[in-house]
Amino acid sequence: MPQLDTDRLLPLDDRSRGIARDLYTSISNLPIISPHGHTEPAWFANNTPFANAAELFVVPDHYVFRMLVSQGIELDSLGVPRADGTTVEQDPRAIWALFAKNYHLFRGTPSQLWLDHSFEHVFGIREELSAETADDYYTHITNSLATPDFLPRALFDRFNIEALATTESALDELKWHKQLGDSDWQGRIITTYRPDAVVDPEFADFANNVAQLGSLTGCDTQTFSGYLQAHRLRRQFFKTMGATATDHGHASARTEDFPPEQASKLFEKALAGQCSAEEADAFRGHMLTEMARMSLDDGLIMQIHPGSARSHNHGVAATHGRDKGFDIPTRTEYVHALQPLLNAVGMEKSLTIIVFTLDETAFSRELAPLAGVYPALKLGPPWWFFDSYEGMRRFRETTTETCGFYNTAGFNDDTRAFCSIPARHDVARRVDCAYLATLVTTGRLREKDAIELAFELTYGLVKKAYRL
Amino acid sequence: MPQLDTDRLLPLDDRSRGIARDLYTSISNLPIISPHGHTEPAWFANNTPFANAAELFVVPDHYVFRMLVSQGIELDSLGVPRADGTTVEQDPRAIWALFAKNYHLFRGTPSQLWLDHSFEHVFGIREELSAETADDYYTHITNSLATPDFLPRALFDRFNIEALATTESALDELKWHKQLGDSDWQGRIITTYRPDAVVDPEFADFANNVAQLGSLTGCDTQTFSGYLQAHRLRRQFFKTMGATATDHGHASARTEDFPPEQASKLFEKALAGQCSAEEADAFRGHMLTEMARMSLDDGLIMQIHPGSARSHNHGVAATHGRDKGFDIPTRTEYVHALQPLLNAVGMEKSLTIIVFTLDETAFSRELAPLAGVYPALKLGPPWWFFDSYEGMRRFRETTTETCGFYNTAGFNDDTRAFCSIPARHDVARRVDCAYLATLVTTGRLREKDAIELAFELTYGLVKKAYRL
Amino acid sequence: MPQLDTDRLLPLDDRSRGIARDLYTSISNLPIISPHGHTEPAWFANNTPFANAAELFVVPDHYVFRMLVSQGIELDSLGVPRADGTTVEQDPRAIWALFAKNYHLFRGTPSQLWLDHSFEHVFGIREELSAETADDYYTHITNSLATPDFLPRALFDRFNIEALATTESALDELKWHKQLGDSDWQGRIITTYRPDAVVDPEFADFANNVAQLGSLTGCDTQTFSGYLQAHRLRRQFFKTMGATATDHGHASARTEDFPPEQASKLFEKALAGQCSAEEADAFRGHMLTEMARMSLDDGLIMQIHPGSARSHNHGVAATHGRDKGFDIPTRTEYVHALQPLLNAVGMEKSLTIIVFTLDETAFSRELAPLAGVYPALKLGPPWWFFDSYEGMRRFRETTTETCGFYNTAGFNDDTRAFCSIPARHDVARRVDCAYLATLVTTGRLREKDAIELAFELTYGLVKKAYRL
Structure with a gap:
């Protein structure tokens, strides 16, 4: 669908x-x-590949991480680097899972519209992002990024x-x-x-x-x-x-x-x-x-x-x-x-x-x-x-x-x-x-x-x- | 139409x-x-007649000339008098033509609604104002103004x-x-x-x-x-x-x-x-x-x-x-x-x-x-x-x-x-x-x-x- | 209706x-x-009864009396108490009549929506409030307030x-x-x-x-x-x-x-x-x-x-x-x-x-x-x-x-x-x-x-x- x-x-x-x-x-x-x-x-x-789903969609996007922060999630947990260069959360799959679990926060926002558009039109995903689909999403996007079509x-x-x-x-x-x-x-x-x-x-x-x-x-x-x-x-x-x-x-x-x-x-x-x-x-x-x-x-x-x-x-x-x-x-x-x-x-x-x-x-x-x-x-x-x-x-x-x-x-x-x-x-x-x-x-x-x-x-x- | x-x-x-x-x-x-x-x-x-189409619709209307000015047209070319009384453009037909050629600037503005209303309801014109119709418009309006019904x-x-x-x-x-x-x-x-x-x-x-x-x-x-x-x-x-x-x-x-x-x-x-x-x-x-x-x-x-x-x-x-x-x-x-x-x-x-x-x-x-x-x-x-x-x-x-x-x-x-x-x-x-x-x-x-x-x-x- | x-x-x-x-x-x-x-x-x-329709709906509600004041009605006439404790208008039925006669002032306001909702859903009144219905309204509401269901x-x-x-x-x-x-x-x-x-x-x-x-x-x-x-x-x-x-x-x-x-x-x-x-x-x-x-x-x-x-x-x-x-x-x-x-x-x-x-x-x-x-x-x-x-x-x-x-x-x-x-x-x-x-x-x-x-x-x- x-x-x-x-x-x-x-x-x-x-x-x-x-x-x-x-x-x-x-x-x-x-x-x-x-x-x-x-x-x-x-x-x-x-023209080197983007690293993974979290690096592409979560870590650099202030629209995304500010909303998560507003509900009590730490910038550190989202892999947003500290000014001194350290990053607490290093696992992009964990970052993605945290984002996916909280994707309901974006209901009614342009971020959701942009993200769903990217998921469907850029990556061909027709299922909704959620805690359940988080892992499949991560794998599919991250794998796609490694292919020539996604350079x-x-x-x-x-x-x-x-x-x-x-x-x-x-x-x-x-x-x-x-x-x-x-x-x-x-x-x-x-x-x-x-x-x-x-x-x-x-x-x-x-x-x-x-x-x-x-x-x-x-x-x-x-x-x-x-x-x-x-x-x-x-x-x-x-x-x-x-x-x-x-x-x-x-x-x-x-x-x-x-x-x-x-x-x-x-x-x-x-x-x-x-x-x-x-x-x-x-x-x-x-x-x-x-x-x-x-x-x-x-x-x-x-x-x-x-x-x-x-x-x-x-x-x-x-x-x-x-x-x-x-x-x-x-x-x-x-x-x-x-x-x-x-x-x-x-x-x-x-x-x-x-x-x-x-x-x-x-x-x-x-x-x-x-x-x-x-x-x-x-x-x-x-x-x-x-x-x-x-x-x-x-x-x-x-x-x-x-x-x-x-x-x-x-x-x-x-x-x-x-x-x-x-x-x-x-x-x-x-x-x-x-x-x-x-x-x-x-x-x-x-x-x-x-x-x-x-x-x-x-x-x-x-x-x-x-x-x- | x-x-x-x-x-x-x-x-x-x-x-x-x-x-x-x-x-x-x-x-x-x-x-x-x-x-x-x-x-x-x-x-x-x-109760003397209005002079012509340009004097009626363009020269005195700040809604009209400000929009034309915003797109690089000179007040002088629109016949708007200078403070010292001089006017550069004296030909009302030329003023009208300049206005008509730029009538697209007024799309979506109340000025267009008011002007079209006047053209149709006051002067009975059913064709759209444009560079092509400018001259007919000018003649029709200016001639009408000279008649008793338009005093x-x-x-x-x-x-x-x-x-x-x-x-x-x-x-x-x-x-x-x-x-x-x-x-x-x-x-x-x-x-x-x-x-x-x-x-x-x-x-x-x-x-x-x-x-x-x-x-x-x-x-x-x-x-x-x-x-x-x-x-x-x-x-x-x-x-x-x-x-x-x-x-x-x-x-x-x-x-x-x-x-x-x-x-x-x-x-x-x-x-x-x-x-x-x-x-x-x-x-x-x-x-x-x-x-x-x-x-x-x-x-x-x-x-x-x-x-x-x-x-x-x-x-x-x-x-x-x-x-x-x-x-x-x-x-x-x-x-x-x-x-x-x-x-x-x-x-x-x-x-x-x-x-x-x-x-x-x-x-x-x-x-x-x-x-x-x-x-x-x-x-x-x-x-x-x-x-x-x-x-x-x-x-x-x-x-x-x-x-x-x-x-x-x-x-x-x-x-x-x-x-x-x-x-x-x-x-x-x-x-x-x-x-x-x-x-x-x-x-x-x-x-x-x-x-x-x-x-x-x-x-x-x-x-x-x-x-x- | x-x-x-x-x-x-x-x-x-x-x-x-x-x-x-x-x-x-x-x-x-x-x-x-x-x-x-x-x-x-x-x-x-x-859990003592509310006194009457005017005391319930008019006298204490600043949305209501401010609108009436804006059209030249005195706070005194609406029974709104003075700072020194005196009230000019003592008759709640008269206050209610004055309010009802001016109910048209509330057209298009949330006050009317709230009031009509209360009249219909709390008091079961299906007729519109007006100068004509004022008295019946007053009686019905005031009488209802004296019953156990309206404590x-x-x-x-x-x-x-x-x-x-x-x-x-x-x-x-x-x-x-x-x-x-x-x-x-x-x-x-x-x-x-x-x-x-x-x-x-x-x-x-x-x-x-x-x-x-x-x-x-x-x-x-x-x-x-x-x-x-x-x-x-x-x-x-x-x-x-x-x-x-x-x-x-x-x-x-x-x-x-x-x-x-x-x-x-x-x-x-x-x-x-x-x-x-x-x-x-x-x-x-x-x-x-x-x-x-x-x-x-x-x-x-x-x-x-x-x-x-x-x-x-x-x-x-x-x-x-x-x-x-x-x-x-x-x-x-x-x-x-x-x-x-x-x-x-x-x-x-x-x-x-x-x-x-x-x-x-x-x-x-x-x-x-x-x-x-x-x-x-x-x-x-x-x-x-x-x-x-x-x-x-x-x-x-x-x-x-x-x-x-x-x-x-x-x-x-x-x-x-x-x-x-x-x-x-x-x-x-x-x-x-x-x-x-x-x-x-x-x-x-x-x-x-x-x-x-x-x-x-x-x-x-x-x-x-x-x-x-």
Whole structure:
């Protein structure tokens, strides 16, 4: 018996469901464009097999282990490595069994939808995951991974991915991307310029990072102008490895546009480790505007991902480090925060700034009104906790009326869970087709326009926005 | 082929759709009450023809040109006048062609629904607007406008408008309203008292404006008591031109209720141009309470429209001035902000204060709970970006359960786009009937009560709230 | 003719409605667990009849009288007692008539659903309440109340209540609970430890209250350690009267975790009446963490109910006192506010902290992400103004995808309106079944899992969360 309903996520009344099904059929086989994510380029460069079911689905997926932690299961028992490198639980089959026994916790969550989709569509498993089937699951998945059809490049091809962006630090040597470029494999894996380590005065080792940026570029990064020039050169280098975009993940959406001397002084304080929290924040905000100016010159599109309070629990941060499920969204203001940036470059037609949010209330109140008037601004898809049926539905319902569809930028999966990529894009395609169908049946959209839009939301807009 | 689905915006399941259709039929021919808007009284006073399709639908409509701007089209190319009076694009047919070629941008927006409604119901056009049909559209609309049936008064009558309020500055001489009053035309066009220019210390030429208020009323507006008296007289004058309401558009919902001496001192500083930003804000807040006290005396209802950050882009403000689509909603707090006002006069049964918001999150959290207990407070309809299918639906879903229907104030269109008035009221009527029908089919409302409420939401409540 | 649709609140498409009906049938007869509320233990201890229809349904119910007040009806006319003890309207039949005449105000509100449910299911009335039927209603209800079947204990049994928690001040002697414990009646009525009067330095008579806490426990509550010990003893005493939980209703969600000396100094200032507003707030915040530590020791679960601005209108507070419908929700921040508490004890598996909100925007942004990772944190059901069809629907839609079902804590009615208890639980059961059915028909949940979850949401989770 199939695990997934073939009409899943489509509207419930017959007429809308029929239209949605037709729309979905028209776009369901389009290639996947994945312009923002966190898969490892080494997977594709080396093309060595994934280790086992637990390493593939449990250990690296913060959606999965955070839910298990919330019900009292230890990160250690799930094989999540400690910051000092030790792992308590070493047996992947035991990790998998613990996950399977608690799979009921994921009922009603997108994780279950993604996982069931992977189990059925990637591994051909038609039985439900449970304590009873855990062992068979583990054996089947782990054995499959050892076969040629499940090597990273084979899966990439099977997933019909046209382009996949990874994200690397500005200091990364991009050796895997180079190796990929030198190989004869045709898969398009591109990098993304992520400069947090060298624009955030509060980042660990900021001054050393900036010095390293100097070494990598031959610029004198002890002066602000040399530092900016180093960014320019580094962005060029990332472009040679396919990059079409930069990515910026600050705690708030604050931007600034200081006069050069003021920015330069902040930079000197930052290098000296003398910035107050406020000054560090101001410097980060100013650098967003500098990055936007560079984008005007070099054509990289710019992504802003604000609003996450990272490492909320200090104990977990100490034992297990960053990105362990304790990053919590916070209220995020955009109207005043983005004003310096948008006053500087927001009217530029050749610039694209894609903004994301973890605060849904900003969609109808702030982000759709901003994207509905500034040529440079586009809305990114619902992100992180909102990459879900309800999240996507509310995104369309709260933005379309004010900024339309053409100020949005398609879907991106933002994931490190490789096998979830087809599942996530499938959810987005279904929810968008469902929304379009409902617009048709409530007389808000012509059916022929819905067909065009289904293509745009799936494929056209993302290629255009990310220049792919 | 008709452009509009006759069942548009109604619910999707058969039973609810049937009930909604019956409800809609029972109220669809009721006259339009438009108690708040920005049409020009001169149109009706002079009754001269509208110029052409572009001047009617594109140039004055910020919903339309902001969307085009967001996709890189220049305000200049759309004939939107510059602040210095120059217009780059002078050819209305070219403006119309540019608009038509980009009409796909409006898919899924209320603008498309309003425009298609106007095209079909006002101008009888059954073909879709597109690059191909642009020229025929332009000719047909522009030619129609030159005929007697399309003169402003003829349209007013055809639209079945029972009363239409315009909005004028406290300093306006209301000569068009006077001319209308002296004419033999029966159309009811009333004014609204909008005192921003003389209550906001940060308004351009505040001191001169206050002096002019003195000249107009014969009061000594250099003293606070004379200034208040001038307001009283001016409000009386507006009442003779039909006004039943005042309107107040501040950046926040802040109110204050200072002792007279403190208010008087703030006023002196304001006149002297010596208010800090905080003092200016405090003075505006205090004046809302003064205005409410005057309303207690003269019976004018009071409208508060807070929460827009005006002229977000300074460059556009410099070249093209105010109201050019760059007004962006902001987070708006009401509970503490309205407390001084509501403590002063909120329990008064003879007073009506209608509050609007651009921050939807306030509906369920703050505004419905406040309107659900204070006799003086009523909720205005969803406003501006929320004057839409989804905006109206969320308004009902987030307010009804806490403050019911009888603490709301019907619909108003708040528009300067005259031809959109029937379209906008039609959307509101359909969405309300759809909501009522769904309440019936989910067992939350008796069908006979839904019929009564359809009438109240369309006609009864707005007449009562605005004393029309 | 029945007043209530037997399929009320179920989904509208046939397939979902059918599944929802099956789910509802499977759980509709389960006993009621009411782990948080404000009924009077004296009712059950004394088991004397309720006085009349007005005293039962109008006078004590702030949902009811606030709506009537919003339309200009005086609290006095509704028999709501003044703070000085006087009541203007003494005739309960007149109060009832006034309420009945205005019953249309409740159309579309949960109050109407609860009231109609009580009228039909508790009193067997099948005619609608109106001005015409008011008198018959009054007579029928009032006469019924005088019969044995309508005594408090008889209703408790008829309502199929398995456990009912009341809420008492830390200083309460719990004499009614003692009397109930000594009686031979089997109904399970338990208390809840509510220490506001002795943890909030701004509470009336704080120092005296703390002294009284000393007398009651024999501890020296003039020292911080003695004061903490007194809490421990008092909590033990509440446990002997059945308590399984504490309850904390602060204005914000602020928590603190100060070093003992700092906490001790704040306590001394509080006792001396010398705390600034900020210090009082800090002390309250610190005491939440102290209470959580005590919960770790004694196993009482902890409830946090923040975000209400109490007694918004000072005039009504002066004439009629607290809890008169003028408590208004405010924007509430949780991520930073709860961080000290969650860093101190959030990873403890044996601790349960149930958090509520009056700010719905926190569900998807803050509360579901927090509850979806911290073992100690669970989400309380939608509260107060959100104890409604739409409120519950939005709660599930904005939390399930991030924290699943198993990090929620079932339903609680939080009511002082005894007859509304079955109605409120019935609404929750229907809305949950409707939501589960829709998950099934959109392919997001297996039907067999929906059956399990219907039981958990109704009965399993609340018993587990509250240790009942």
